[in-house]
Amino acid sequence: MSYDLWYWPGIQGRGEFVRLFMEAAGIPYRDRARQGDAQALVEDMEAREKSGAFAPYAPPYLVAKDGADEFAIAQAAHILAWLTDRHDLGSGDPQTDLHLIQLQLTITDVVAEAHDTHHPLGGGLYYEDQKHAAATRAKGFREDRIPKYFDHFEAALGVNPGAFFRADRFGHVDTSLFQLVEGLRYAFPRRMAELAADYPRICACRDEVAELPGIAAYLNSDRRIPFNEDGIFRHYPELDAP
Amino acid sequence: MSYDLWYWPGIQGRGEFVRLFMEAAGIPYRDRARQGDAQALVEDMEAREKSGAFAPYAPPYLVAKDGADEFAIAQAAHILAWLTDRHDLGSGDPQTDLHLIQLQLTITDVVAEAHDTHHPLGGGLYYEDQKHAAATRAKGFREDRIPKYFDHFEAALGVNPGAFFRADRFGHVDTSLFQLVEGLRYAFPRRMAELAADYPRICACRDEVAELPGIAAYLNSDRRIPFNEDGIFRHYPELDAP
Structure with missing residues (x-):
């Protein structure tokens, strides 16, 4: 059994949420985004859409191969829930696992909003053609949306003892929260510095995830490509707090 | 065992995707959005966030009560997948059920984009303060995004025979596609009329869902409140095709 992860090359993007969990959990995979160009991804997607089977709408998608059998699954939150189930990485409590998927879907929502801060018009x-609109959207995101989401994640991290959402160990929500914090710190460094003191649990969770052996090794490798202005989290100083 | 569905009163919104599936499947529920005001919802949410347990970030959420036990689950796609599992309404094939959840999450994405056509700046x-930006965002949505999503749903409907995504009967994706089509027809009637001929399977699925006994009864009841300009799908003629 093997995994191929397909995503756009050159950016972390939504693929990074899948990557981080697999790295943390020690699940081997072939990273097709780092082994090919965008054309290879486009061709793979087109072939899947024309195959007559259910196909991904967009990357990231993970292809699990078991001999001649192949199963492709898309949507980052869905992939993470599926990997958790398949590799027996759940909490052992079905209701907790459902709440964690719910939190992962809420991270999906804030990630989409983070993207729209620099592309509100489409x-x-x-970006250069929507800078004025982006300034307005980013202001609301910085001032209202980040605190609203972070209040929720901070409360959820208080449900169980320890730094993670679960009492026992990290799960997919912890690695995704790490990436959300890293991305927001990259895009909005001044605003995130202002907010840090208000969210000690979120900061502690981020720090604990960074120290997981699989994550520490990944972050120190050349597989972790830097944030840049082609991805979801972009640093345009004019969109950050004054 | 009983269900309470919590959502904002006065609009269909994301709650409608849960409602439609429960109506189609004949699952009884108490619709708290139709029995109280927004303040009741806000108070319920605040109490849950302060309870020390995992809480919804936003409505819709469904509260399942079984004697003294209570379980609250949020995020429309997540609620639908959970109801499908809990009421044994799946296809019987785990991979098909996973693909259907993936499609439901893709509907979640297009619904968020539909919302942002009228609120791109936040x-x-x-709306009156972002009409110009909305016109730009809506143009891209009408011309590029709707066809891109619809091409995907049309292909997915071709995977199995019959009008539904599954070969055997309707599922949660069918009722959600119905609502997506209804909402887009309300918001963008001219554009949707132009596109109808290109998407025969989507139109057929919409029509078959409308004729499901539970859906037909619901649509004819006063429980189905009309679309309006407070919801996700809003008809602003200036945002529709010329």
Whole structure:
């Protein structure tokens, strides 16, 4: 049995949420985004859409191969829930696992909003052509949306003892929260510095995830490509707090 | 065992995706959005966030009560997957059920984009204060995003024979696709009329869902409140095709 992870090359993007969990859990995978160009991804997606079987709408998607059998699953939160189930990495309590998927889907929502801070008028237009709109959208995101989401994650981290959402060990929500914090710190460093003191549990969770052996090794490798201005989290100083 | 569905009163919103599936499947529930005001919802949410247990970030959420036990689950796609599992309404094939959840999450994405056509600069601002930005965002949504998503749903409907995504009967993706089509037809009637001929399977699925006994009864009841300009799908003629 083997995994191929497909995503756009050159950016962390939504693929990074899948990568981080697999790295933390020690699940081997072949990272097709780091072994090919965008054309290879486009061709793979087109072939799947024309195959007559259910296909991904967009990357990231994970292809599990077991001999001649192949199963492709898309949507980052869905992939993470599925990997957790398949590798017996759940909490042991079904209701807790459902709540953690719910939290993962809430991270999906805030990630989409983070993207829209620099592309409020649409992904088909350049940032330079929507800078004024982006400034307005980013202000609301910085001032209202980040605190609203973070209040929720901070409360959820208080449900169980320890740094993670679960009492026993890290799960997919912890690695995704790490990535959300890293991305927001990259995109909005001044605003995130202002907020740090208000969210000690979120900061502690981020720090504990960074020290997981699989994550520490990954972050120190060349597999972790830097954030950049082609991805979801972009640092445009004019969109950060004054 | 009983269900309470919590959502904002006065709109269909994301709660409607849960409602439609429960109505189609004949699962009884108490609709708290139709029995109280927004303040009741806000108070319920605040109490849950302060309870020390995992809480919803936002409505819709469904509260399942079994004697003294209570379990609350949020995120429309997550609620639908959970109800499907709990009421044994799956296809019988785990991979198909996973693909259907993936499709439901893709519907979640397009619904968020539909919302942002009228609020691209942020939900905290009035539509009147972002009409120009909305016109730009809506153009890209109408011309590029709807066809891209619809191409995908049309292909997915071709995987199995019959009008539904599954070969055997309707599932949660069918009722959600119905609502997506209804909402888009309300918001963008001219554009949707242009596109109808290109998507025969989507139109057929919508029509078959409308004729499901539970859906037909619901649509004819006063429980189905009309679309309006407070919801996700809003008809602003200036955002529709010329």
